[in-house]
Amino acid sequence: xxxxxxxxxxxxxxxxxxxxxxxxxxxxxxxxxxxxxxxxxxxxxxxxxxxxxxxxxxxxxxxxxxxxxxxxxxxxxxxxxxxxxxxxxxxxxxxxxxxxxxxxxxxxxxxxxxxxxxxxxxxxxxxxxxxxxxxxxxxxxxxxxxxxxxxx
Amino acid sequence: xxxxxxxxxxxxxxxxxxxxxxxxxxxxxxxxxxxxxxxxxxxxxxxxxxxxxxxxxxxxxxxxxxxxxxxxxxxxxxxxxxxxxxxxxxxxxxxxxxxxxxxxxxxxxxxxxxxxxxxxxxxxxxxxxxxxxxxxxxxxxxxxxxxxxxxx
DNA sequence: GTTGAAAAGTGCTGCGA
DNA sequence: TCGCAGCACTTTTCAAC
Numbered sequence: 001x002x003x004x005x006x007x008x009x010x011x012x013x014x015x016x017x018x019x020x021x022x023x024x025x026x027x028x029x030x031x032x033x034x035x036x037x038x039x040x041x042x043x044x045x046x047x048x049x050x051x052x053x054x055x056x057x058x059x060x061x062x063x064x065x066x067x068x069x070x071x072x073x074x075x076x077x078x079x080x081x082x083x084x085x086x087x088x089x090x091x092x093x094x095x096x097x098x099x100x101x102x103x104x105x106x107x108x109x110x111x112x113x114x115x116x117x118x119x120x121x122x123x124x125x126x127x128x129x130x131x132x133x134x135x136x137x138x139x140x141x142x143x144x145x146x147x148x149x150x151x152x
Numbered sequence: 153x154x155x156x157x158x159x160x161x162x163x164x165x166x167x168x169x170x171x172x173x174x175x176x177x178x179x180x181x182x183x184x185x186x187x188x189x190x191x192x193x194x195x196x197x198x199x200x201x202x203x204x205x206x207x208x209x210x211x212x213x214x215x216x217x218x219x220x221x222x223x224x225x226x227x228x229x230x231x232x233x234x235x236x237x238x239x240x241x242x243x244x245x246x247x248x249x250x251x252x253x254x255x256x257x258x259x260x261x262x263x264x265x266x267x268x269x270x271x272x273x274x275x276x277x278x279x280x281x282x283x284x285x286x287x288x289x290x291x292x293x294x295x296x297x298x299x300x301x302x303x304x
Numbered sequence: 305g306t307t308g309a310a311a312a313g314t315g316c317t318g319c320g321a
Numbered sequence: 322t323c324g325c326a327g328c329a330c331t332t333t334t335c336a337a338c
Contacts, residue, residue: 023330024333085297310336
């Protein structure tokens with residue numbers, strides 16, 4: 001199951017990352033291969049875990065989630081990381097969690113309805129987690145860029 | 153064009169956020185309405201900008217992008233923000249950029265091939281931008297959680 | 305591994321309630 | 322405004338190269 005991604009794979013991915021609704025036959029035409037080939041490649045990329053499906057892009061503020069924030073978490077000991085992750089997984093407001101270098105032990109991205117909701121999550125859900133010493137909050141006032149990587 | 157999102161809309165969004173490949177007719181069955189209704193609602197949500205299409209989920213490390221980092225950027229003056237954003241938009245490695253409260257002026261998420269690539273982006277692309285005083289880098293050693301918000 | 309066409313399923317549009 | 326049915330399109334599959 002180890003397969004090197006070739007240039008055709010990368011081209012397919014790049015085109016689909018730009019517009020995932022595009023038809024395979026259309027992509028096939030642009031790249032000069034048949035629609036079946038695109039299908040076979042995408043199936044392989046899915047099975048390999050290179051592609052993890054697709055995601056609906058929803059504007060959070062349009063559904064009532066107006067506050068985006070980043071939380072730096074200090075743990076008492078780094079070894080408590082695994083337990084803390086499991087507990088943070090139970091907090092649906094956390095959309096990203098990273099184990100990072102630097103002064104923080106962990107770094108989370110969190111999306112809430114409003115500042116009151118954010119305070120509730122911080123005080124009632126995050127801070128009570130065992131091993132969490134303190135947190136630092138960065139509130140995003142504006143998301144100026146949001147896009148995917150360019151793979152070639 | 154101002155329309156309140158009702159409960160049916162939220163249910164449709166929640167189901168599609170979990171699995172965007174799911175057929176409208178299938179969702180219709182679960183929610184007890186017709187397939188046409190789902191289509192009308194999704195069309196409305198698209199026109200309203202609540203839904204901004206879909207995105208292919210690619211595992212960055214599988215395509216050779218192994219380093220994910222967060223960069224806190226200090227600007228000399230906050231007023232230089234707009235110009236700086238425009239220049240940072242030209243850096244494809246930056247996938248997210250936020251204007252934040254706290255000690256940083258801006259906060260960026262960046263995805264690179266390796267640490268050498270990261271250093272190049274920092275030294276040759278980011279630091280030379282006018283108004284950028286200094287930067288702080290947090291490297292993500294592991295992304296433990298990555299998901300979407302739960303809207304109800 | 306790629307191709308081309310056939311088969312199955314889906315999204316989309318118009319009409320009726 | 323919502324639900325139903327037909328049409329066009331796409332994905333998927335498969336045998337052959």
